[in-house]
Amino acid sequence: MLDPSRRIRIAVDAMGGDHGPEALIRGAVEALQTIDGDFDILIVGDEPAIWRILDEIRPGPLPIFSVHAQGQVEMDEKAPRALRGKPRSSIAVCTALVGSGRADALVSAGNTGAVVAASLLNLGRMPGIHRPAISATIPTSSGMCVILDVGANADCKPLNLYQFAHMGHLFAKLVLGIESPRVGLLNIGEEPTKGSALAQAAHQLLAADRERLNFVGNVEGRHIFAGEADVVVCDGFTGNVILKLAGSIGSVGSRMAGDIIRRSLVLRAGALLMKPALVSLKRRFNYEEYGGALLLGTRGTSVICHGRSSPRAIRNAIHVALRATRADLAGTIAQVLTEQELGAVRSMS
Amino acid sequence: MLDPSRRIRIAVDAMGGDHGPEALIRGAVEALQTIDGDFDILIVGDEPAIWRILDEIRPGPLPIFSVHAQGQVEMDEKAPRALRGKPRSSIAVCTALVGSGRADALVSAGNTGAVVAASLLNLGRMPGIHRPAISATIPTSSGMCVILDVGANADCKPLNLYQFAHMGHLFAKLVLGIESPRVGLLNIGEEPTKGSALAQAAHQLLAADRERLNFVGNVEGRHIFAGEADVVVCDGFTGNVILKLAGSIGSVGSRMAGDIIRRSLVLRAGALLMKPALVSLKRRFNYEEYGGALLLGTRGTSVICHGRSSPRAIRNAIHVALRATRADLAGTIAQVLTEQELGAVRSMS
Numbered sequence: 001m002l003d004p005s006r007r008i009r010i011a012v013d014a015m016g017g018d019h020g021p022e023a024l025i026r027g028a029v030e031a032l033q034t035i036d037g038d039f040d041i042l043i044v045g046d047e048p049a050i051w052r053i054l055d056e057i058r059p060g061p062l063p064i065f066s067v068h069a070q071g072q073v074e075m076d077e078k079a080p081r082a083l084r085g086k087p088r089s090s091i092a093v094c095t096a097l098v099g100s101g102r103a104d105a106l107v108s109a110g111n112t113g114a115v116v117a118a119s120l121l122n123l124g125r126m127p128g129i130h131r132p133a134i135s136a137t138i139p140t141s142s143g144m145c146v147i148l149d150v151g152a153n154a155d156c157k158p159l160n161l162y163q164f165a166h167m168g169h170l171f172a173k174l175v176l177g178i179e180s181p182r183v184g185l186l187n188i189g190e191e192p193t194k195g196s197a198l199a200q201a202a203h204q205l206l207a208a209d210r211e212r213l214n215f216v217g218n219v220e221g222r223h224i225f226a227g228e229a230d231v232v233v234c235d236g237f238t239g240n241v242i243l244k245l246a247g248s249i250g251s252v253g254s255r256m257a258g259d260i261i262r263r264s265l266v267l268r269a270g271a272l273l274m275k276p277a278l279v280s281l282k283r284r285f286n287y288e289e290y291g292g293a294l295l296l297g298t299r300g301t302s303v304i305c306h307g308r309s310s311p312r313a314i315r316n317a318i319h320v321a322l323r324a325t326r327a328d329l330a331g332t333i334a335q336v337l338t339e340q341e342l343g344a345v346r347s348m349s
Numbered sequence: 350m351l352d353p354s355r356r357i358r359i360a361v362d363a364m365g366g367d368h369g370p371e372a373l374i375r376g377a378v379e380a381l382q383t384i385d386g387d388f389d390i391l392i393v394g395d396e397p398a399i400w401r402i403l404d405e406i407r408p409g410p411l412p413i414f415s416v417h418a419q420g421q422v423e424m425d426e427k428a429p430r431a432l433r434g435k436p437r438s439s440i441a442v443c444t445a446l447v448g449s450g451r452a453d454a455l456v457s458a459g460n461t462g463a464v465v466a467a468s469l470l471n472l473g474r475m476p477g478i479h480r481p482a483i484s485a486t487i488p489t490s491s492g493m494c495v496i497l498d499v500g501a502n503a504d505c506k507p508l509n510l511y512q513f514a515h516m517g518h519l520f521a522k523l524v525l526g527i528e529s530p531r532v533g534l535l536n537i538g539e540e541p542t543k544g545s546a547l548a549q550a551a552h553q554l555l556a557a558d559r560e561r562l563n564f565v566g567n568v569e570g571r572h573i574f575a576g577e578a579d580v581v582v583c584d585g586f587t588g589n590v591i592l593k594l595a596g597s598i599g600s601v602g603s604r605m606a607g608d609i610i611r612r613s614l615v616l617r618a619g620a621l622l623m624k625p626a627l628v629s630l631k632r633r634f635n636y637e638e639y640g641g642a643l644l645l646g647t648r649g650t651s652v653i654c655h656g657r658s659s660p661r662a663i664r665n666a667i668h669v670a671l672r673a674t675r676a677d678l679a680g681t682i683a684q685v686l687t688e689q690e691l692g693a694v695r696s697m698s
Binding site: 139140141151154155186188194195196197199220221222223224225226234235236237238240241242243244245246247248249252253255256257260261266267269270271272273274275276277280281284 | 488489490500503504535537543544545546548569570571572573574575583584585586587589590591592593594595596597598601602604605606609610615616618619620621622623624625626629630633
């Protein structure tokens, strides 16, 4: 349990990301300037580079500190090997800071595989959790939807999906503030007997746990954007495909719209008047804005951002890391999922 | 092989679909009025109802004939049991007409499971094909993309995906007229070693067959709408989720846009000027317009339409059925996939 008298400290991996440390540092500064409450930010990376950027930005007196790291895991490197070869890389230092209690959470826009592997290595898996999951937030016509797993596990067992449901439920409740999140199982039909062997078995586990989980049954592809569940549970293969597809809709839609608009002057005039709405709509579909993806199931809080994250996206990710820390999400997951009732479920599968 | 001197005959299941026979019959009339070439349409269903609608429409002299059927498989019925209980249902009669050679292809907007089950029963599986697949066409920013399987097989083996790739390749080439279709494997990373056990094994089979297949490697969720492959191969679970999600984008996008536009008069004025473009964009994402989904791997041609299909969608589905018949798609699939080389591949898995 977090000591309420201690200031929260968020470690930011400045070296991950496609555009180098600047977006990360600008995002950290924006977070300190705009988010309520006291917290420190530790910028982890090549210190001379960090200082140069801070010198340019001149953010004034803010609780922002640098921690040196040597090198970084590149976006195309294989995570386990890269971590062995670069034990002082920025993501290794970030996770070590959280693992040793010198920071409470970390935010990285680096190689997702490296964030997962380093978190497992330096934070450790939560007792009782078989597999950690990455949970992302995507827009719906009525708000937001948490979807997990979006890529930590390409192959899953029914018990994994069952645990993802509980972790997603706690994330939606404690971090997003949804009182009784509607949890749905992604499937290809509404009846319990529909779908893959995995989905059918997971449905049974979830339906048997309705006392603790607001399980709304199967949800189909068309229900996701329609906002018919607050949490959608699936294997990491399907979830990753959906997340990347959803993230491409904004730019594909605007390219298609552009092709149509070019056909007439009237349409072009309309588009000019509507521009703020079109930009806003495109941004709605841009999941990068929504505060990154949270790795659930390790002893700590790791927020994973898109490599192309803007300072605004990094600021939002820091906000998610703060809320997860303040709500003690990781501790609550450990507590709920090690409760004795789960022993019975575990023995079923 | 099709006798070129014989007129093509398309059987249309008038009883399937959410809105009863009218949309189906109107679509059939529109097909006969607008599609080049000689062909007959057999409307299968309750004859008094069919005649009543034809009497209302009064399409003039067209080669449209009715075939009586008793009852229909409802949308929520379990297909195998329903077919046993209703051997004279409209989908049973349609598939029997094709199975006995009295029709060349069928179009149905009924229960998808029933179309698949009745096609397997009355047309039979193609020799050498382990599992039939449903292939659908979805819009991309540069054109169209064939995706299969979208729901016939929730669980797949690597060899199934390999055969889907060949069937999708032939569909894109012979029906859509793409000279050398780029075939991609849906996965969650670009490297061959990424993804689920299924995707990794399927990648190996496909990469070993580059002489016969323009295999472009793995494609991710974000590549689908970007048009980076003409054919995307995946298991029927993931494919079904994608298809239904893609089909919901138009209405979700327009609802989100509506919420934004309502905020100001200028935006509303812009929307009014842009209305034709917005309608056209929404229609781009409406996959129902694209001629339905084709069941591949049975001895015949079955086109499956959405239950809510408009007459225009039915007309397009009839067009696809005609093109598949004229190109002898089913025969070519049988020929290509029973070639001896595939024996070697089959023994690998």
